[in-house]
Amino acid sequence: MxxxxxxxxxxxxxxxxxxxxxxxxxxxxxxxxxxxxxxxxxxxxxxxxxxxxxxxxxxxxxxxxxxxxxxxxxxxxxxxxxxxxxxxxxxxxxxxxxxxxxxxxxxxxxxxxxxxxxxxxxxxxxxxxxxYRFAPAVQLAKKLVSEGRIGEIYHYRAWFLQDWIIDPEFPLVWRLQKEIAGSGSHGDLGAHLIDLARYLVGEFDEVIGMSETFIKERPMPSAMTGLSAKGSKDAPRGEVTVDDATLFMTRFANGALGSFEATRFAAGHRCTNSFEINGSKGSIKFDFERLNELQVYFSDDAEDVQGFRRVHATDAAHAYMDAWWPAGHSIGYEHTFTHEVHELMKAIQEDRQPVPNFVDGVKCQEVLEAVDRSIAERRWVSLKEYQA
Amino acid sequence: MxxxxxxxxxxxxxxxxxxxxxxxxxxxxxxxxxxxxxxxxxxxxxxxxxxxxxxxxxxxxxxxxxxxxxxxxxxxxxxxxxxxxxxxxxxxxxxxxxxxxxxxxxxxxxxxxxxxxxxxxxxxxxxxxxxYRFAPAVQLAKKLVSEGRIGEIYHYRAWFLQDWIIDPEFPLVWRLQKEIAGSGSHGDLGAHLIDLARYLVGEFDEVIGMSETFIKERPMPSAMTGLSAKGSKDAPRGEVTVDDATLFMTRFANGALGSFEATRFAAGHRCTNSFEINGSKGSIKFDFERLNELQVYFSDDAEDVQGFRRVHATDAAHAYMDAWWPAGHSIGYEHTFTHEVHELMKAIQEDRQPVPNFVDGVKCQEVLEAVDRSIAERRWVSLKEYQA
Amino acid sequence: MxxxxxxxxxxxxxxxxxxxxxxxxxxxxxxxxxxxxxxxxxxxxxxxxxxxxxxxxxxxxxxxxxxxxxxxxxxxxxxxxxxxxxxxxxxxxxxxxxxxxxxxxxxxxxxxxxxxxxxxxxxxxxxxxxxYRFAPAVQLAKKLVSEGRIGEIYHYRAWFLQDWIIDPEFPLVWRLQKEIAGSGSHGDLGAHLIDLARYLVGEFDEVIGMSETFIKERPMPSAMTGLSAKGSKDAPRGEVTVDDATLFMTRFANGALGSFEATRFAAGHRCTNSFEINGSKGSIKFDFERLNELQVYFSDDAEDVQGFRRVHATDAAHAYMDAWWPAGHSIGYEHTFTHEVHELMKAIQEDRQPVPNFVDGVKCQEVLEAVDRSIAERRWVSLKEYQA
Amino acid sequence: MxxxxxxxxxxxxxxxxxxxxxxxxxxxxxxxxxxxxxxxxxxxxxxxxxxxxxxxxxxxxxxxxxxxxxxxxxxxxxxxxxxxxxxxxxxxxxxxxxxxxxxxxxxxxxxxxxxxxxxxxxxxxxxxxxxYRFAPAVQLAKKLVSEGRIGEIYHYRAWFLQDWIIDPEFPLVWRLQKEIAGSGSHGDLGAHLIDLARYLVGEFDEVIGMSETFIKERPMPSAMTGLSAKGSKDAPRGEVTVDDATLFMTRFANGALGSFEATRFAAGHRCTNSFEINGSKGSIKFDFERLNELQVYFSDDAEDVQGFRRVHATDAAHAYMDAWWPAGHSIGYEHTFTHEVHELMKAIQEDRQPVPNFVDGVKCQEVLEAVDRSIAERRWVSLKEYQA
Known part of the structure; x- marks a missing residue:
């Protein structure tokens, strides 16, 4: 090796x-x-x-x-x-x-x-x-879906809410410039939502979206590092060329209905990457601000004790967790990357493609573009339009 | 008097x-x-x-x-x-x-x-x-919005999730028959969502929706009382003629973006009537399953203690609560009707129209129908189409 | 009848x-x-x-x-x-x-x-x-314990936290005067804690407590209604003759360990009447500020989905709930009295003593007094000292 | 350097x-x-x-x-x-x-x-x-207390709940043997509780405790690694010589009342290390299973929006967090050690004693032993008994 x-x-x-x-x-x-x-x-x-x-x-x-x-x-x-x-x-x-x-x-x-x-x-x-696929709680969601433990999927709703640019004086960093970032909340946050949906529910069939740039002009940044930056009230202004928020609805290939929202204008939400799945036999809820937890509901629980369970996905029964600490000891954001790199190295070792790979990247981009087109043309766009 | x-x-x-x-x-x-x-x-x-x-x-x-x-x-x-x-x-x-x-x-x-x-x-x-307007926590939300305490509204998202007909053998009660009920989740649950949105955010400008009837046929009921009913596996089947779930997006007249979902197929949700408002100065969250609570966030809180506050809206400072019990003592679902009837009697006393009145009923119906049309015609529908 | x-x-x-x-x-x-x-x-x-x-x-x-x-x-x-x-x-x-x-x-x-x-x-x-025995969620707790579904009880911890007299200028109402109220937090709040513990766990064996009056003098009230009252900075002062807070530990007759705390000085807690039971097969948590909910954990759940379930005790499967509203519709504080009176009327109808009755009142008083004695004499006090 | x-x-x-x-x-x-x-x-x-x-x-x-x-x-x-x-x-x-x-x-x-x-x-x-002192949320608690933002402290209650040995067949690992471990839940979990209390509230004045060993005999382990171990039903049995659970009450030197519980028999709790502080101006709650969060209440918030705030202590305003990821991105258990080692290295650099040091270790041990003595002698034990 x-x-x-x-x-x-x-x-x-x-x-x-x-x-x-x-x-x-x-x-x-x-x-x-x-x-x-x-x-x-x-x-x-x-x-x-x-x-x-x-x-x-x-x-x-x-x-x-x-x-x-x-x-x-x-x-x-x-x-x-x-x-x-x-x-x-x-x-x-x-x-x-x-x-x-x-x-x-x-x-x-x-x-x-x-x-x-x-x-x-x-x-x-x-x-x-x-x-985000590699959070143990998300891996548990995938497992429950794959094993049929929540049944046929009826609904998927997901939102990625942030508030880091809600101040109109926050400067025009590269993530707000279309030529560098490609898009705003849609490509940055929405891409994650789309990938998780594909991972957990399956392929998209058609989409329709809407988007908005709430703050149209911002001060040019004087310095820039990562997500943070320093602006100035007297600085020259530049046009924000990406979306502050993008929402869309979808019908999945398997018939499930989906609802998505990505925004950087949700006060109080630093990094709320959440989804909920409703199936014929149960439901699943996830919120990245509590990334070690998964809420799980089973319809066949005894009728007097039915309710969402708060699963702290840090037991040995949960993916990757025997590598870290005893049950109940939370892991953090960066651990998702360690797990991701594990998959990458393992795939190289086993001479196979890692998952997710560029195929997933392309399919995510298809959905992103279909949503963009649906916004531009104000109509439902079928993903079939992207299949040569 | x-x-x-x-x-x-x-x-x-x-x-x-x-x-x-x-x-x-x-x-x-x-x-x-x-x-x-x-x-x-x-x-x-x-x-x-x-x-x-x-x-x-x-x-x-x-x-x-x-x-x-x-x-x-x-x-x-x-x-x-x-x-x-x-x-x-x-x-x-x-x-x-x-x-x-x-x-x-x-x-x-x-x-x-x-x-x-x-x-x-x-x-x-x-x-x-x-x-639902008359829950003290909702009244508090209205007050915060009206007083400008969460600023300009950017986002409104709302969902009314139930699961009472998720069993395919649940019978074809009147609420599942279009000629009696008019519609399914849309008119029953969506109507509440729309009214709360109008109350809290303002008028709708345009909408686009989607809907689904997951279970197309159900056993005819042998008896029926309120929401519950008894079916039988051997009973003859009838067609479900209303929607099991309806979702839609909107742009409000004031520029806010809205997302709505009403469904009777969300396992684990008995009566989750929820909304969230994101404004330029703060955010508000409500969930009817915890009807005495409002989550409130203010962007101008001291920077080391920013976070959603769980307000138990049972203090004397909250609408109607001095009529009931000391602070911290929850009220229930039916109290919303008592408050509603209070408004009705007060309006009669003061010789004015109560709020909400038939104008609100009509406006709600306009949005319901606009959503229906947007689904039938697969396009964005402007509310202006309903203004003579 | x-x-x-x-x-x-x-x-x-x-x-x-x-x-x-x-x-x-x-x-x-x-x-x-x-x-x-x-x-x-x-x-x-x-x-x-x-x-x-x-x-x-x-x-x-x-x-x-x-x-x-x-x-x-x-x-x-x-x-x-x-x-x-x-x-x-x-x-x-x-x-x-x-x-x-x-x-x-x-x-x-x-x-x-x-x-x-x-x-x-x-x-x-x-x-x-x-x-409080008559909240459906508490009745569910009792049922789970009685049916052995959480096994042998190891731990019981309970606290009743309020903050209505935390302001030192809150006046000397009758509840703060020993000759009328008997005691302060202990008899008012602690009595409820003791009764619930007897209901859910069984009899007390021995106790040791501590108590404190944080604010020793308060303004005399000029008017008084229920819990609220109006004081004045210039009003003459009177001595507070009851406890602001009382804590105690216990060993139950069945070997379980108990911990209790009643206080009127817990800022932010209007009426937090909470308990948790830990048994050999599961655990139960209750908080009166969310009186429709019970948190329940079962050790024998599948190992990848173990977690506290949030049971909204408003289903038909829960005590009294078929008398009220459909599943998911919360009831309030006063409903506990309606259920209580139902037991009273039913007992009269069936010519038996209602439960809880004066025997329970006496036993509760025994524990209250044993705790008082343990505080006065700074020692463990056995409940046997109260059995003639 | x-x-x-x-x-x-x-x-x-x-x-x-x-x-x-x-x-x-x-x-x-x-x-x-x-x-x-x-x-x-x-x-x-x-x-x-x-x-x-x-x-x-x-x-x-x-x-x-x-x-x-x-x-x-x-x-x-x-x-x-x-x-x-x-x-x-x-x-x-x-x-x-x-x-x-x-x-x-x-x-x-x-x-x-x-x-x-x-x-x-x-x-x-x-x-x-x-x-645990080094979790940013705990550092925030310390800051709020030190700056007087929750006022004079009335109450401190803390519990460290685990369930890893609740199965009677879990083997007799070294942590269950007095000669190696010193004590059970008391020294292992209670020590953390005591240190956090000293950090946040101050010195203990007197204590009284109780403890129990629920499972008196266990199978001898055949292999042992860290916290987990493998037992066997047929293995010879050995005596458990440490406490499964220890509770105690205290009066702090500053007059606050304290309540403590450490147990390994709380089903559903993998690692619930929690505390709550009630002061004259506000309250603070912490739970290690959500280590990135602190619940904070201020009595002087506007009266219609009073409530516990859920502070996600991952902003740049929180201790150590600018070293990690953007706001909203959780850190894990092990980060507390990184922060701890930072203090150690910094103290060496600055030629001063790090905090906490052996003085804190000794003072913690004094409280542990005072509790042990109070259990053995069934009486209140003053910490003055340990001051030469």
Whole structure:
């Protein structure tokens, strides 16, 4: 079982989360190939060197092309801003590197498909970073659905609520610029909602959406780091070119009805990534702000004690939890990445594609674009329109 | 301050709730005219007499026309099945009686409008039974919105989830038959959602919906009482002609985005009537299963102690609560009707229309029909289509 | 089945709650003798007449002796301040009246015992007003314990937290004066805790307690109604002669360990009457601020879905709930009194003692006094010291 | 700022948690000296080598005396079973090593005091592992208390509930043997409760307790790892020599009343480490199963919106959180150790004693022993009995 040598492009929020996962994996989940943290890559030499030292990478590269060209690298991890994903991924695939790309895979569906084709043609492994799948509570939801324990699914409703840009003076960071971020709440938060829905319920059949940009202009940022930034009342203003909120409804291929909402304007919600599934035999509720918990209801419980159970998914019976602490001891956000990287390493070990991979990234992008089209054209859009 | 003499048509679930309100009012909220429980009306003499005696009505009538014609009655309370509302209301108005009609006002918008015109022409008071407005926690939500304490509204999401017909063998009761009930989850539960949204956010601008009948055929009922009924596996089957679930999205006139879901297929939810409002200065959450509570968030709380407050709306500072018990002592579902009847009696006393009245009933019906049209025609429907 | 003719002494908070129960009973639970509200009794003629009219009593008496002497009364309901219970109860028993007495039964154990003897000697029915037993969620807890569904009990912990006198300027109302109230949080709140523990776990074996009066002096009240009152900064001060908080530990006869706390100084808790039971096969949690809910855990649930269930005890499967509204519709505080009065009427109908009765009142008083003694003498006190 | 070279004795549950903290510190909180993971020490060579490789220690030692004697070690981290703490700590102090010792400091108060004296005489830094202090939500509680934002403290109640040995067939692991563990729930869980109480409220004045061993005999274990173990029905039985549950009441030096309960027999509670503080101006609630949250109530909130706030203590305003992820992203159990080690390294850097240190360990032990004495002698025990 040889190590997997990793080169990572990006060193901000996601770069930190991925680095932590590579560091934690051999200690907590040592049954898969160990990732070797060979090189970290970014454009700003000073910031990069600090990240390299702090996160524990062996070397640093300021040119991703050079990184991709190194022959001591097996896997390229791409978590730079979304507009950079495509070019790097295609070049890395061409160089025979495995790919681990943050979501959204690309700015457009066409780009995402190009990336998938490139990866498939190159015969490399490819994974997309839908980390929320890897919360043990979400894995439990998947298990309950798969085993038929909540029956046929009637309803799925999901919302991802944040409030970090609710202040109109919050500056125009890159995530609010369409040319870099692709979209706003839709591609950032909605992408996660769509992936979880595909994971738990199945494919989308048709969609219709609506969206809004509540604050149309914001001060230009003077400095920018990750999600936070500093604005100024006197700063020049720029146009917000992405959505602040996007909602849509769907009919799934299996007949279930779905309702989705992504917004950055829900005061009091820092990171409420929630879903509920209602089935013929029971229901499931999840809220990422309490990521260790799953609410589960079974219709066949004795009639005097029916009710949602608050399952603290930290028992040995829950996915990944024997790797961590005794029952009742919560894990945090970053653990989802460690589990994700475990799947990636395991897939490389077993010579199979990891899940979720670029196919999932493309299918998520299809739904994102179908929703966009439904908004632009004010009509229901069938996902069949995206099947060549 | 003379008493208001009431004649009531209907004696099942709603008849019981209304009767209780008339009984409770003079004891707990004695500052308004006392309702005199003169006559109860229904078709089945045996059941009617039992209800009369049990609920405490002076007399019983098996013919609503006779009731309407009695000159010792000031107010006709209509809580018979929805298909009977219109004829009774119009006749009662013609006879100069005040009107208190359960929701939905009628089976169609046209009927509802006819009722409103009749009531207005007759110069009588008219009220429609959107009782959820009268939960003290909902009144608090209204107060916070009205006083601008959560700022400009960005989002409203609401869902009314039940599971009482999730068993495919549950029989085909009248609420599942379009010719009697008008619609299913949409008119029954969605009507409440729409009214609360109008109360808290304002008028709807445009809507688009989707709906489903998951179980298409059910056994014919052998007996039927209120919401429950007894079916049989060997019973003949009949077609379910109403929706099991209806979802829709909206844009409000004030620019807020709305999302609505009404379903009778959400396992584990007996009566989850919930909403959340996100504004520029705060947020509000309500769940009827915990009807004494309101979750409230203020963005300007000190930054280290920001969080949703669980307000137990049973203090003297909360609407109606000084009429009941000391702080911390919960009230129940039926109290919403007592408060509702208080508004009705107070309006009669003050010679003004109660709120909500038939105008609200009509406007609710407009939204219901707009959603139905949007489903039938698979397009966004503007409420302007309903403004003559 | 003849009616039971009631005469009630007291017309404040408890008088209102009892009156409501008598009014509601024949409408919602008509299978028992109907209470006839014959006479209400109090000292202040004006206040009394207002209560009589508002609550719906036929007549009023300003002298309880006269009430007790009336031959058109079957039952005397005593909810006057605690110092008046004994004399009235003994006289009423002597007059052959059934007795329904609010808790605490008397100011002292000796008095309580005298009352029990008097009632037993007179051969009348006697009930004590531990209304919390009659919340359907509490009845469910009792059922689960009785049926062995949570196994052998290891732990019981209970607390009754309020904050209505936390303001040092709140005046010296009668509940803060030992000669009228007997004790403070201990007799008022602790009595409920003790009764619920006896109901759910069984008899106490030994106790040790501690107590405190945090605010030693308060302004004399200028007016007083029920729990609320108006004080003044300039008012003369009087000594608080009861406990603000009392805690104690116990060992139950069955070996379970118990922990109890009653306080009026728990900011944010208006009426948190809570308990938790831990057994060998499961656990139960209750909080009166969410009185319709019971949290239930079963150790033998499938290992991946173990967790506390939030049971909304409003289904038809739950005690009394078929008398009220459909599943999911909450009931309120006063319903516990309606259920309590149902038990009282049923016991009269069946010619048996209601439960809880004066025996329970005496046993509760034994524990209260044992705790007081343990505080005074700073030692464990065995309940055997109270068994003659 | 030179590195701190660490030698660690113990490699099971706590050894893993500490190792993770040393690994995480330089990446997430790099403003303090970096711990160098020089050597790990244990008795079983095979298990030790696996831990060394997995946790990332440079070398391994099977003899702690040899470890203590190494001159390339600055700090000895002691997380072996409790009976080994004293000898190692004293030897390490004599060798001039800084000390980081898990709780409870020792099996007896006398031992703990000896350790403190040894550490003080040697002039080394000493820390004791009360990690729960370092949850950001707990740090927030401390801040609110310290800043007087909840006023004068009236009540403190705390409980640590677990259920991992509730099965009578769970084997007799070392934690159930007095000679190794010192005590059961009391020293293991109660020690944490006592330390948090001292941290948040202050010193104890007097205590009285009770305890129980519900299951007196258990099967001897055939293998043992950390908290879990395998027993067998046919295995020989051994006596359980520690407490399954210990409760006690206290009066704090500042007049507050306290109530404490530690048990391993609370079904459904995997790790419920909870406390509530009631003050004259507000209240605070914490539950470790939701370690990222603090419930906070302020009496001076506007009267219509008073209620406990659920603060998700993951904002930048909360202690340590700017080191981790954006607001709303939960951290886990092990992060408390990372924060704890940060304090340790910072204290070394600043040449001061870390907090909590052996003084806190000794004071905790005083309370533990006072409770034990109060149980043995069935009386209130003053902490003054422990002040020479």
């Amino acid at each position: 040889s190590n997997v040598r990793v080169g990572m492009v990006g060193y901000k929020f996601m770069g930190k989360a991925h680095s932590n996962a590579y560091r934690a994996l051999p200690m907590f989940l040592p049954d898969v190939p160990k990732p070797e943290m060979k090189a970290i890559c970014g454009r700003d030499p000073a910031g990069l060197e600090q990240a390299r030292a702090q996160f524990g990478w062996e070397t640093a590269e300021t040119d991703w092309r050079k990184l991709v060209g190194r022959d001591d690298i097996d896997l390229i991890d791409i978590n730079a801003p979304s507009d950079a994903h495509k070019e790097i991924a295609i070049a890395a695939a061409a160089a025979g590197k495995h790919l681990f790309c943050e979501k959204p895979l690309a700015l457009t569906l066409a780009d995402a498909r190009e990336m998938l084709v490139a990866a498939e043609n190159a015969g490399v492994k490819h994974m997309v970073g839908f980390n | 003379s008493n208001v003499r009431v004649g009531m048509v209907g004696y099942k679930f709603m008849g019981k709730a209304h009767s209780n309100a008339y009984r409770a009012l003079p004891m707990f909220l004695p500052d308004v005219p006392k309702p005199e429980m003169k006559a109860i009306c229904g078709r089945d003499p045996a059941g009617l007499e039992q209800a009369r005696a049990q609920f405490g009505w002076e007399t019983a009538e098996t013919d609503w026309r006779k009731l309407v014609g009695r000159d010792d009655i000031d107010l006709i309370d209509i809580n018979a099945p929805s298909d009977a509302h219109k004829e009774i209301a119009i006749a009662a108005a013609a006879a100069g009686k005040h009107l208190f009609c359960e929701k939905p006002l009628a089976l169609t918008l046209a009927d509802a409008r006819e009722m409103l015109v009749a009531a207005e022409n007759a110069g009588v008071k008219h009220m429609v039974g959107f009782n | 003849s009616n039971v003719r009631v005469g009630m002494v007291g017309y404040k908070f408890m008088g209102k709650a009892h009156s409501n129960a008598y009014r509601a009973l024949p409408m919602f639970l008509p299978d028992v003798p109907k209470p006839e509200m014959k006479a209400i009794c109090g000292r202040d003629p004006a206040g009394l007449e207002q209560a009589r009219a508002q609550f719906g009593w036929e007549t009023a008496e300003t002298d309880w002796r006269k009430l007790v002497g009336r031959d058109d009364i079957d039952l005397i309901d005593i909810n006057a301040p605690s110092d008046a219970h004994k004399e009235i109860a003994i006289a009423a028993a002597a007059a052959g009246k059934h007795l329904f007495c609010e808790k605490p039964l008397a100011l002292t154990l000796a008095d309580a015992r005298e009352m029990l003897v008097a009632a037993e000697n007179a051969g009348v029915k006697h009930m004590v007003g531990f209304n | 030179s590195n701190v070279r660490v030698g660690m004795v113990g490699y099971k549950f706590m050894g893993k948690a500490h190792s993770n903290a040393y690994r995480a510190l330089p990446m997430f909180l790099p403003d303090v000296p970096k711990p160098e993971m020089k050597a790990i020490c244990g008795r079983d060579p095979a298990g030790l080598e696996q831990a060394r490789a997995q946790f990332g220690w440079e070398t391994a030692e099977t003899d702690w005396r040899k470890l203590v004697g190494r001159d390339d070690i600055d700090l000895i981290d002691i997380n072996a079973p409790s009976d080994a703490h004293k000898e190692i700590a004293i030897a390490a102090a004599a060798a001039g090593k800084h000390l980081f010792c898990e709780k409870p400091l020792a099996l007896t108060l006398a031992d703990a005091r000896e350790m403190l004296v040894a550490a003080e005489n040697a002039g080394v830094k000493h820390m004791v592992g009360f990690n």
